[in-house]
Each structure stands twice: as structure tokens, then as C-alpha cells.
Amino acid sequence: MREISNQTFDEERALYGSRELIVTHCAFDGPADGESAFKESADIEAADCFFNLRYPFWHVHKLKIANSEMTELCRAVLWYSDDIEITGTRLHGIKALRECCRVRIKDCDIVSPEFGWSTSDIEMDNSTAVSEYFMMRSERLNFRKVQFKGKYSFQYIKDAVFEDCTFDTKDAFWHAKNVVVRNSVVKGEYLAWYCENVTFENCKIIGTQPLCYCKGLKLINCEMNETDLCFEKSEVEASITSPVISIKNPKCGTIYVPSVGQIIRDDSKALGQIILCSEMNCKVGA
Numbered sequence: 001m002r003e004i005s006n007q008t009f010d011e012e013r014a015l016y017g018s019r020e021l022i023v024t025h026c027a028f029d030g031p032a033d034g035e036s037a038f039k040e041s042a043d044i045e046a047a048d049c050f051f052n053l054r055y056p057f058w059h060v061h062k063l064k065i066a067n068s069e070m071t072e073l074c075r076a077v078l079w080y081s082d083d084i085e086i087t088g089t090r091l092h093g094i095k096a097l098r099e100c101c102r103v104r105i106k107d108c109d110i111v112s113p114e115f116g117w118s119t120s121d122i123e124m125d126n127s128t129a130v131s132e133y134f135m136m137r138s139e140r141l142n143f144r145k146v147q148f149k150g151k152y153s154f155q156y157i158k159d160a161v162f163e164d165c166t167f168d169t170k171d172a173f174w175h176a177k178n179v180v181v182r183n184s185v186v187k188g189e190y191l192a193w194y195c196e197n198v199t200f201e202n203c204k205i206i207g208t209q210p211l212c213y214c215k216g217l218k219l220i221n222c223e224m225n226e227t228d229l230c231f232e233k234s235e236v237e238a239s240i241t242s243p244v245i246s247i248k249n250p251k252c253g254t255i256y257v258p259s260v261g262q263i264i265r266d267d268s269k270a271l272g273q274i275i276l277c278s279e280m281n282c283k284v285g286a
Contacts, residue, residue, distance in 0.1 A: 001043070010034055010053065019043055028053050057081055065089055070096065070220075078103075091115075113150075120229055134169075154179075170207075173198060192217075211236070217253075229264070231255065238271060 001020040010030025015021065018041040029036050029052035037053065038044055039115045042061040048066075051074040057063060060081040067088040070077050074093040078084065084103045096112040098104065103122040110129035116122065120139045124146050134153040135141065141160035151170045154160070165184040173179065173192035182201045191210035192198055199218040206225045211217060212232040219238035224230070228245035231238070236253040246262040247255065250272025263274055 001045070009037060012036065013039055017041060022047075024048055026050075028056060051077070055079070061085075131177070178237065228261075232273065233267075233270070234272075250274070 001022050003022045003024070004026060005024045006026065008013065008027045008030060010028070012034035014028070014034060014037045015169060016036065016039050020043045022045045023195045024047045027050040028115045029050060035054045036058060037056040038060055039058045044060060044062070045064045046068060047066040048101055049068040051068065051070045051080060051261040053073070054075045056074065057078045058080055062083045063081060069090045070093050073093050076095045077091060077093055078096060078100055079098045080100065082109065084261045086102060086108055087106045088108065090109045090127050092111045094112055095114045096110065097115055097119055098117045099119065101120045105121060105123070105127055108127040110127065110131065113132045115129065115131045116135040118137045122138065122141050124143045126145045128147045131150045132152055134150055135146060135153065135157055137156045139158045141157060143162045143165055143216065146165045148165070149168045153167065153172045154176055155174045156176065157179065160179045162181045162184055167186045167188070168185065169188040171190050172186065172188055173195050176192060176195045176198055179195070179198045180201065181199070181203055184204070185204045187206040189207045189209065191205065191207060192214060194213045195217065196214070196283040197216040199215065199220065200222050201220040202222065203245045204225065207227065209229045210227055211230055211234055214234040214236060217236040219240060221239055221241055223242040224240055224244050225242065226245070229248045230244055230246065231250040232248045233251050235251050236255060238255045240255065240257040243259040244257055244261070246264060247260050248264040249267045251270055251271035252272050254273045254275060256275050256277050259276060260279065
């Protein structure tokens with residue numbers, strides 16, 4: 001592979017159409033303010049680089065990025081690309097990942113509104129993210145040890161597994177399908193409305209009005225804090241290990257819970273059962 005080191009590029013399409021290229025300790029920055037540095041390239045490795053210009057990696061196939069920085073001015077870093085590995089990197093520009101597939105992100109810091117839209121087959125490990133509309137309409141996600149903060153996350157996603165994560169978010173998992181969240185903390189208002197076949201296992205759920213209008217919803221040994229008006233019009237099977245402020249009109253299924261401050265039943269079609277039980281029985285009831 002050809003190698004380029006310790007250079008600065010600021011022109012338009014500086015390395016357009018490159019093949020089998022290793023770039024180290026380079027900067028993509030400067031007065032020419034050029035875009036699309038690596039557009040239509042393949043087999044690219046970039047390490048210890050600085051990116052301060054727009055759209056560097058569009059239509060790139062087989063890409064590795066390590067120990068690099070994308071600034072706020074580096075907008076829309078990766079679009080329409082595949083077979084991507086990003087490690088130890090700061091992605092701080094808006095819309096940093098979109099319409100990509102086969103992506104692995106590890107040990108990264110993401111500050112990027114509208115990150116990850118319509119991306120498939122993405123793994124994320126040991127990373128942090130701040131975003132809005134994070135991962136919208138993406139499929140086949142596998143996240144481990146991810147800390148996220150922001151609104152409207154994981155909406156319309158499909159076929160995903162999240163383990164050992166912490167999410168401080170609002171309106172998360174709306175319309176999500178076929179999702180499992182394990183051993184995680186999910187904090188925020190209006191969690192997972194209109195979702196389908198979503199399971200929370202050994203999770204802590206915090207915030208008002210969670211899990212309404214759901215189909216095929218499961219909670220297994222979950223703690224719920226500061227949660228009121230839960231499960232409205234939902235099809236739910238749940239074992240909850242903590243008291244709940246209020247439960248409202250579950251459509252069907254069974255909810256095992258130690259205690260409930262208020263059970264609201266003002267809809268004759270809401271037939272879900274609520275069974276008060278000890279913590280051990282709640283676990284058995286799952």
C-alpha cells in the first residue's frame with residue numbers, strides 16, 4: 001500500500017479515487033476549504049489525522065480510521081460507505097454517519113446531531129455519544145458499554161441488541177422493532193412508545209410515562225424509578241422489582257410489581273392484569 005505522512009491537504013477532492021492508501025499524521029484543513037477528500041476511494045487507512053473540512057469519506061469501501069479527530073466543521077464525515085472500522089477517534093461534526101453498512105466503532109467520542117441515520121450492521125463498543133435523533137431508522141445494531149445523552153434516540157430502529165449501556169434520553173425507541181436491552185440504565189421521558197417486540201432485561205428505567213402503545217413488550221426483572229402512567233394501551237408481560245407510581249390501562253398481558261401508588265382503569269378495553277407480589281415472586285412471574 002502507498003503511504004502518505006505529515007502532509008496538509010485543503011484542496012477539493014484532494015485524494016479522490018485513491019486505492020490502497022495509508023495516511024498518517026496528516027491534516028485536512030486550510031484556506032482552500034476543499035470538500036470530499038477521499039470520495040470514491042477504497043482500501044483506505046487513516047491514523048493520527050486531523051479533519052476540519054466537509055464530507056471526507058463518501059462512497060468509500062474498506063476504511064479504517066484510528067486515533068483521529070473530526071471537528072465541528074467536518075460535517076457529514078461518512079456517507080454511503082461500507083466495511084468501516086473506527087477506533088479511538090473523536091467524531092464531532094453534524095451528521096457524521098449516514099447510509100453506511102458494516103460499521104464497527106470502538107473507544108470513540110461522538111458529539112454529532114443526527115448521527116447514524118439509515119445505517120445497517122453497526123457495532124459500537126465502549127464509546128460515548130451526544131446526539132439528537134441518534135441512529136434513526138438503522139438496522140442490525142449491536143451496542144456494548146455505550147454511554148449516550150440526547151433526545152429522540154433509536155427511533156424506528158430494527159433488530160438491535162444493547163448491553164451494559166447507559167442512556168440519558170427522551171422519546172427513545174419510538175416505533176422500534178425487535179430490540180433487546182440488557183443490564184442497562186435508560187433514563188428519560190416517554191420511553192419506547194409504539195414499539196414492537198422490545199424486551200428490557202435486568203434494566204433500570206427512569207422517567208415519566210414509559211412504554212405506552214407497545215406490542216409484544218417484555219420487562220424481565222427490571223427496576224422502574226420515577227415512573228408514572230406506565231404501559232397505557234400496551235400489550236405487556238412484565239416483572240418489575242420496584243414500586244411504580246402509577247399504571248394506566250394496560251391493554252393486555254400481566255404485570256408483576258411489588259406495589260403501585262395508583263392503578264388507573266378508565267378504559268373498558270384495557271384488560272391487562274396487575275399482580276402485586278414480593279420481589280422473588282416478581283422474578284418467577286417473568
